[in-house]
Amino acid sequence: MTDPRKDVIELEERFHDEWARSTPVEDIQVDATFEAPTAPENRHILKWLGDVRGLSLLDLGCGCGEAAVYFAKRGANVTAVDLSSCMLDLVQRVAKAHGVSVATAQMSADELKFSDATFDVVYAANLLHHVDIPKCLDEIKRVLKPCGRVVSWDPIKHNPLIKVYRWLATSVRTPDEHPLGMRDLNLFRERFSTVRYETFWFTTLWIFLRFFLVEKVSPSKERYWKKIITEADRLAPIYRRMENIDRWMLRALPFLRRYCWNIVICCVK
Numbered sequence: 001m002t003d004p005r006k007d008v009i010e011l012e013e014r015f016h017d018e019w020a021r022s023t024p025v026e027d028i029q030v031d032a033t034f035e036a037p038t039a040p041e042n043r044h045i046l047k048w049l050g051d052v053r054g055l056s057l058l059d060l061g062c063g064c065g066e067a068a069v070y071f072a073k074r075g076a077n078v079t080a081v082d083l084s085s086c087m088l089d090l091v092q093r094v095a096k097a098h099g100v101s102v103a104t105a106q107m108s109a110d111e112l113k114f115s116d117a118t119f120d121v122v123y124a125a126n127l128l129h130h131v132d133i134p135k136c137l138d139e140i141k142r143v144l145k146p147c148g149r150v151v152s153w154d155p156i157k158h159n160p161l162i163k164v165y166r167w168l169a170t171s172v173r174t175p176d177e178h179p180l181g182m183r184d185l186n187l188f189r190e191r192f193s194t195v196r197y198e199t200f201w202f203t204t205l206w207i208f209l210r211f212f213l214v215e216k217v218s219p220s221k222e223r224y225w226k227k228i229i230t231e232a233d234r235l236a237p238i239y240r241r242m243e244n245i246d247r248w249m250l251r252a253l254p255f256l257r258r259y260c261w262n263i264v265i266c267c268v269k
Contacts, residue, residue, distance in 0.1 A: 016084035033066040036232035052076040055120040061127035065091030072100035110135040124152040153264040155179040169219040192267035201261035
């Protein structure tokens with residue numbers, strides 16, 4: 001009998017190999033991915049992590065390598081892991097372009113080939129909605145050192161606008177994806193001593209509507225979540241104004257958090 005998970009893994013590997021082959025090194029926005037006004041998830045993560053110099057950091061599901069290279073530039077000892085060998089090759093080329101060194105390893109996020117208690121930090125961006133979440137979290141906990149930290153961010157499944165966007169954006173994502181629900185926070189609480197979360201992009205999702213309705217950008221031809229970084233300077237004024245509205249609304253009406261686009265989860269082992 002065919003293992004359905006094996007089929008998913010092979011699909012994910014092929015999809016990300018093709019993505020990597022079609023992406024020039026010069027298009028990888030390393031610093032902007034963490035510092036742009038339109039990168040609230042990573043700005044929050046940087047504030048929570050603080051100084052990472054000298055820490056062993058695992059970038060799990062590293063993709064094009066923005067995080068791996070960024071943290072290496074900040075002095076962390078980075079290991080980047082991905083299913084895609086082409087992505088890992090791209091990571092090495094991006095690291096070279098930025099004058100840093102990053103170790104790479106090809107493996108599945110839910111079957112890590114590292115010893116117990118290897119890393120101080122595990123960073124996982126847009127990963128968990130591709131994998132078996134409980135199994136992956138078990139592996140993350142295993143490879144973290146005592147009091148080690150894990151930071152992750154992924155899309156949330158409850159927002160109807162995002163559901164429509166995902167339905168339209170079929171060619172820039174894989175069909176097995178499963179955005180997180182708020183109940184998935186319990187999976188973290190069962191495994192880690194400290195669990196904190198924040199959500200981002202509520203009224204600021206107007207930018208997505210603007211791409212689609214005003215600028216006529218097809219969500220199936222261009223990744224909106226990359227476009228908000230590459231065009232951060234243009235989008236910054238409207239984003240900042242609406243981010244202030246988001247902060248007020250989500251603080252005053254916390255039940256609205258489930259209808260944001262992304263959730264950032266920060267944990268301590």
